[in-house]
Amino acid sequence: MSADVELENVWIRFGDFVAAREVNITIPGGSFFSFLGPSGCGKTTLLRAVSGFMEPSEGRVKIGGKDMAGIGPNKRPTALIFQNLALFPLMTVWENIAFALEVKGVGKAERRKRADELLDLIALPDQGEKMVHELSGGQKQRVAIARALAAEPDVLLLDEPLSALDLKLRQHMRTELRAIQQRVGITFIYITHDQGEALTMSDNVAVMSEGVIQQVTDGNTLYDHPETSFVASFVGENNLFRGRVKETNAQQTVVETNVGPIRARTSTKAALNNGDPAFVFVRPESLKFANGAHADNNIKATVHTEEFEGHFWQVFLDVAGGDKRIKMSLVNEGTALGHAPGAEVDLSFSAELAVALPEGQLAAE
Amino acid sequence: MNPSGYFRRFFVRNGTALGTFLLLSVAFWMFVMIILPQAFMIDFSFRHNLPPAELGGAKDTYTTEHYEFMVYGSAESEGEFNTVDLGVFVRTLIAAFFVTLFDLAICYPIAYFLAHSAQGGWSRLMVLSLIVPFWVNEILRAFAFRIMFGSAGVINGFLMWLGVIDQPVDFIRENVALYAGLGYAFILLMIFPLYNAIESLDKNQIEAARDMGASWIRIHRRIVIPFAKPGISSGCTMVFMLSAGALAAPQILGGPSSLWFTQIIYQWFQTGNNWNRGSAYALILLASTIIFVLLMMKVFKVKLGEIAR
Ligand SMILES: Nc1ncnc2c1ncn2[C@@H]1O[C@H](COP(=O)(O)OP(=O)(O)OP(=O)(O)O)[C@@H](O)[C@H]1O
Ligand SMILES: [Mg+2]
Numbered sequence: 001m002s003a004d005v006e007l008e009n010v011w012i013r014f015g016d017f018v019a020a021r022e023v024n025i026t027i028p029g030g031s032f033f034s035f036l037g038p039s040g041c042g043k044t045t046l047l048r049a050v051s052g053f054m055e056p057s058e059g060r061v062k063i064g065g066k067d068m069a070g071i072g073p074n075k076r077p078t079a080l081i082f083q084n085l086a087l088f089p090l091m092t093v094w095e096n097i098a099f100a101l102e103v104k105g106v107g108k109a110e111r112r113k114r115a116d117e118l119l120d121l122i123a124l125p126d127q128g129e130k131m132v133h134e135l136s137g138g139q140k141q142r143v144a145i146a147r148a149l150a151a152e153p154d155v156l157l158l159d160e161p162l163s164a165l166d167l168k169l170r171q172h173m174r175t176e177l178r179a180i181q182q183r184v185g186i187t188f189i190y191i192t193h194d195q196g197e198a199l200t201m202s203d204n205v206a207v208m209s210e211g212v213i214q215q216v217t218d219g220n221t222l223y224d225h226p227e228t229s230f231v232a233s234f235v236g237e238n239n240l241f242r243g244r245v246k247e248t249n250a251q252q253t254v255v256e257t258n259v260g261p262i263r264a265r266t267s268t269k270a271a272l273n274n275g276d277p278a279f280v281f282v283r284p285e286s287l288k289f290a291n292g293a294h295a296d297n298n299i300k301a302t303v304h305t306e307e308f309e310g311h312f313w314q315v316f317l318d319v320a321g322g323d324k325r326i327k328m329s330l331v332n333e334g335t336a337l338g339h340a341p342g343a344e345v346d347l348s349f350s351a352e353l354a355v356a357l358p359e360g361q362l363a364a365e
Numbered sequence: 366m367n368p369s370g371y372f373r374r375f376f377v378r379n380g381t382a383l384g385t386f387l388l389l390s391v392a393f394w395m396f397v398m399i400i401l402p403q404a405f406m407i408d409f410s411f412r413h414n415l416p417p418a419e420l421g422g423a424k425d426t427y428t429t430e431h432y433e434f435m436v437y438g439s440a441e442s443e444g445e446f447n448t449v450d451l452g453v454f455v456r457t458l459i460a461a462f463f464v465t466l467f468d469l470a471i472c473y474p475i476a477y478f479l480a481h482s483a484q485g486g487w488s489r490l491m492v493l494s495l496i497v498p499f500w501v502n503e504i505l506r507a508f509a510f511r512i513m514f515g516s517a518g519v520i521n522g523f524l525m526w527l528g529v530i531d532q533p534v535d536f537i538r539e540n541v542a543l544y545a546g547l548g549y550a551f552i553l554l555m556i557f558p559l560y561n562a563i564e565s566l567d568k569n570q571i572e573a574a575r576d577m578g579a580s581w582i583r584i585h586r587r588i589v590i591p592f593a594k595p596g597i598s599s600g601c602t603m604v605f606m607l608s609a610g611a612l613a614a615p616q617i618l619g620g621p622s623s624l625w626f627t628q629i630i631y632q633w634f635q636t637g638n639n640w641n642r643g644s645a646y647a648l649i650l651l652a653s654t655i656i657f658v659l660l661m662m663k664v665f666k667v668k669l670g671e672i673a674r
Pocket of ligand 2: 043044045
């Protein structure tokens with residue numbers, strides 16, 4: 001069974017400090033949903049409110065349509081996988097996995113059978129008799145997942161479960177987690193500050209900053225259509241140009257920046273009026289060397305360095321009047337770019353691939 | 366690691382001078398403070414109680430008479446066994462055992478609360494309020510207990526005021542005062558090992574168990590207690606050993622008709638002027654408490670090394 005999770009106007013305060021501010025999210029049952037945000041933005045706090053270790057100061061948490069107020073973590077249809085896994089070191093692997101069944105009073109033979117089934121599910125057959133400390137990091141990871149699944153939760157909550165693993169294992173576990181989610185079909189709520197994880201695994205991602213939900217959508221839309229300056233600067237790389245709105249309509253907005261007017265797409269959500277301070281974001285891969293053909297935007301720049309990365313060329317450029325060095329990514333087409341440092345070049349990009357957003361908070365570098 | 370390699374590394378790390386000093390001082394401590402005095406006592410316990418003039422004379426031979434006395438009594442006494450001394454001995458061990466259980470039952474919740482629930486300032490205040498009373502010296506504390514548990518003491522007064530009893534209870538004769546005094550005397554020796562053990566338990570483990578629907582009883586039985594077992598055993602060992610070997614509290618708080626085994630030992634040394642028999646009795650107490658503790662550790666599957674953690 002899977003269940004919807006709804007957060008209705010949830011606020012969480014610690015004294016004067018607000019850890020979550022007016023959170024409204026509906027997570028469809030059976031989906032893989034991620035909260036993505038920098039460290040300290042309130043992700044764990046929000047997850048604890050869903051699992052029942054903490055009650056929101058205001059607002060409601062509903063699971064499967066049922067209001068969870070006053071219902072403890074042991075009574076909620078959720079299972080939480082902790083940031084540090086919290087496996088029981090004095091129990092064997094199978095006892096760890098079968099703990100939820102032990103709590104329910106299931107007999108030992110039945111527990112063992114179920115634990116073995118789950119060990120098969122996580123591809124660790126015949127490892128039941130081992131102690132937890134005899135497992136590798138990735139194996140512990142999978143045991144923690146099996147232990148949580150044994151409780152047959154409607155919602156599985158995962159608090160940065162991959163953060164302790166090395167890069168390779170992390171990438172492998174991403175695929176594995178997604179596969180397990182699709183096999184068991186329950187709702188997964190996943191927390192991470194790693195955007196790669198969030199974008200690859202999730203049906204939907206909520207980007208969070210300082211307790212505020214910035215945007216909720218699928219990974220693709222998040223990357224291509226950011227709605228706030230925080231999302232634009234946090235998800236993927238972006239070049240920023242600051243300025244003021246010169247003219248705007250439903251499709252396009254012209255922003256007068258230090259490097260001249262830039263024509264950009266008008267964001268669907270964020271309303272801009274003439275004269276408003278605005279940010280224009282252009283992704284490195286949207287920038288091109290001008291080839292004489294007509295383009296919406298043309299800017300002059302000086303090459304600082306060119307870095308060869310095999311698949312890509314990364315070109316760093318200085319723009320007269322720009323406050324930061326900008327970056328351009330070009331697919332390697334087999335020929336050297338051959339710009340000497342200091343070379344003057346013309347860049348162009350289409351208005352469709354640039355977005356104008358109201359001036360706002362930026363992600364820390 | 367082989368021992369010679371270990372020693373070489375020990376000297377390399379500390380330098381020859383410091384290494385020698387450390388080694389010698391540990392050896393001195395072991396030998397002069399522990400082994401030598403106990404060896405004297407053992408030797409004593411196997412000799413006849415002779416007047417000074419005959420020491421080293423023909424009569425000064427080894428004997429097991431004092432150990433036999435403890436079991437069979439004197440030749441003239443009626444009855445096959447020394448029921449008085451054996452009775453006191455067994456009663457002392459049983460009482461010490463229950464004092465230990467009582468302390469464990471009280472200290473476990475306190476230690477758990479200190480380790481996992483109390484917030485910074487509160488827990489410091491609680492620890493302080495546990496420690497400060499022990500600045501009061503033992504004898505003052507014991508007599509204060511005697512007054513408190515006396516027939517005109519606050520406890521009787523309170524119970525009578527409540528109407529639970531209408532005659533004062535003689536807590537001293539019933540040894541209630543003694544057990545309470547002993548229990549209180551060693552409470553810190555129970556709390557601190559428990560606290561240390563429980564404190565190092567990852568809070569998330571408790572939350573994980575709770576998240577999976579475990580009741581508090583199960584969380585303690587399956588997670589906290591197994592984890593704290595080394596602390597529990599070291600606390601219990603200390604409280605048991607020290608209660609069984611306590612002297613001041615039984616002297617002051619014990620009922621007039623019942624003796625603590627240490628009081629018999631004391632009598633042999635002091636009034637009986639028979640140091641040989643006294644040391645035999647004391648060694649019997651030492652050996653039996655050690656055996657008892659090892660037995661308990663076997664039952665609860667605790668290793669000696671874990672206690673020292
Ligand atoms: N019990 C608490 N009392 C006071 N402040 C708290 C408490 N728990 C969390 N906070 C604060 O709430 C904010 C959010 O914390 P939270 O643990 O949810 O962050 P997070 O997004 O999970 O970060 P990370 O990625 O580092 O785990 C932090 O600023 C933290 O200091
Ligand atoms: Mg966190």
